[in-house]
Amino acid sequence: MAEARIYEISAEEAGLRLDRWFHRHFPAVGHGPLEKLLRTGQVRVDGGRVKAGFRLDAGHQVRIPPAVVNAPPQAAATRRKQLRVRDEDRDMLRQAVLHMDDALIVVNKPFGLAVQGGSRTERHLDGMLDALRFGKSERPKLVHRLDRDTSGVLLLGRTARATASLARAFQSRAAKKTYWALCVGVPKPLNGHIRAPLAKLASARNGRERVRAVDRDDPRGQRAETVYHVVDKAGQSAAWLALMPLTGRTHQLRAHMALMETPIVGDRKYGGTDVLLHDLQPRLHLHARAISLPHPEGGQFDITAPLPPHMCAAWKYFGFDADWQEDPFAEWEA
Numbered sequence: 210m211a212e213a214r215i216y217e218i219s220a221e222e223a224g225l226r227l228d229r230w231f232h233r234h235f236p237a238v239g240h241g242p243l244e245k246l247l248r249t250g251q252v253r254v255d256g257g258r259v260k261a262g263f264r265l266d267a268g269h270q271v272r273i274p275p276a277v278v279n280a281p282p283q284a285a286a287t288r289r290k291q292l293r294v295r296d297e298d299r300d301m302l303r304q305a306v307l308h309m310d311d312a313l314i315v316v317n318k319p320f321g322l323a324v325q326g327g328s329r330t331e332r333h334l335d336g337m338l339d340a341l342r343f344g345k346s347e348r349p350k351l352v353h354r355l356d357r358d359t360s361g362v363l364l365l366g367r368t369a370r371a372t373a374s375l376a377r378a379f380q381s382r383a384a385k386k387t388y389w390a391l392c393v394g395v396p397k398p399l400n401g402h403i404r405a406p407l408a409k410l411a412s413a414r415n416g417r418e419r420v421r422a423v424d425r426d427d428p429r430g431q432r433a434e435t436v437y438h439v440v441d442k443a444g445q446s447a448a449w450l451a452l453m454p455l456t457g458r459t460h461q462l463r464a465h466m467a468l469m470e471t472p473i474v475g476d477r478k479y480g481g482t483d484v485l486l487h488d489l490q491p492r493l494h495l496h497a498r499a500i501s502l503p504h505p506e507g508g509q510f511d512i513t514a515p516l517p518p519h520m521c522a523a524w525k526y527f528g529f530d531a532d533w534q535e536d537p538f539a540e541w542e543a
Contacts, residue, residue: 214278218269224373227254227271228261229350233369235277246274298332299340306341307362308512312371312505314341314349317514318363320492324354334363341365353379356460358475360517361388361497366505374505379457384502387538388452388462389440389516391494391523392471393484395448399439400537403465406430407458419478420460422468433458435465438537443527447474447486451498451537462495474523489526490519 222230231243231252238246240261246252247261251274254263265271294302301319308315316334318324323333338348349365352375366372378384405422408429423430434455442448448471452462463479466472472480474494485491496516504510516524516531524531 213275214273216271216273218265218267218271220267220370222265222369222373223267224377225265225369226261226376227252227259227263227265230265230271235273235280237280238277246277251276294337294340298337302334302337302340307514309343310506312367313352313375313510314343314365314367315500315512315514316341316363316365318355318360318497320358320360320517320519323357324351324363338365352376353384353457355497356463356493356495358493359388359495359497360514360520362386362500362512362514363497364500371505375502378502382455384500385538386454386497387499387536388454389496389498389520390450390452390462390466391474391486391489391520392448392450392466393446393474393480393486394471395442395445396437396439396450396466396469396471401437403433403435403437403469405433405465405468407433407461407464409459418459420458420464422464431458432456433461433465435462436538436541437465440533440537441527441529447527449524449527449529453538453541463493487526489523492519494520494523496520 216234218230228240228243231238232240243252244261247259250258253259253272254265254269256272302316305316305319306314307317318334323330325335326333335351341349345367347368349367350372352364352366352372355361355363364375366375406425406427407420408423408427408431410419410421436453436455438451440449440451450466454461460479463473463476467476467479472484474484474486474489475492476484476495497514499511499513501509501511521531
């Protein structure tokens with residue numbers, strides 16, 4: 210009779226979420242089946258029931274049921290075949306690399322490229338990561354996400370330990386993220402701290418996520434805070450903003466700018482039909498400009514991503530300085 214198998218977590222895997230660890234070892238098992246295995250107690254940690262987001266530590270023992278241990282490998286092989294990277298995507302992704310060392314890779318994610326797949330998304334960054342192995346036995350792992358139409362800095366961990374370290378930096382808010390945006394109109398005041406809880410709508414058109422600001426006493430709302438600074442403006446028609454999210458809610462910056470009645474140019478989801486200016490391209494003008502966080506191997510790591518072509522064109526149109534290097538939040542304290 211088949212028996213369950215116990216896996217002991219190594220030091221290299223310490224800090225990983227259970228679901229991420231599981232999918233690395235058993236890629237043929239989807240997230241839904243894993244949730245069922247956890248609910249029914251078939252997958253346990255140190256003999257106890259845990260949730261998918263449980264953080265593993267070195268020495269933890271994970272019980273894997275016989276049905277998973279003895280599953281045929283065909284499903285995993287099929288999945289790997291489906292993720293084969295096209296030559297043009299491999300070239301695009303490698304050209305987008307801003308930095309690489311033994312612990313991490315940073316790419317300047319292009320506009321329009323989804324980070325992860327879904328029911329209607331077959332082409333996505335996560336499916337292309339084999340192109341960024343660069344001799345490593347492991348494919349790099351996503352540390353955080355950006356919206357499909359948001360460009361800019363995206364970090365990838367090259368080892369399990371580095372990925373866990375980077376993930377902890379994001380969760381503990383040790384990672385400082387700065388975005389640049391072009392907005393319709395000029396926010397008042399010119400500098401501010403937005404504290405507006407956000408809730409996901411019960412339904413969204415086309416099945417896509419959408420959020421809205423709600424009252425602070427609304428139980429559906431999740432804490433959402435954004436600090437903003439107007440770097441430059443074109444009269445009262447448009448403003449260049451630096452944005453620093455203090456929380457990481459879905460579409461947070463887009464929803465907060467719409468709440469200020471200065472939606473981001475090109476953001477029809479949150480700004481309606483009045484988000485196009487002059488002859489600018491009808492694309493979302495939101496860019497993850499920079500990240501500063503502790504490097505997994507020690508010290509502070511800072512990286513900046515140049516603007517995508519459509520935002521370069523907008524900056525040139527308005528005469529904004531795309532090479533501006535100041536940090537408007539350098540002295541900001543929560």
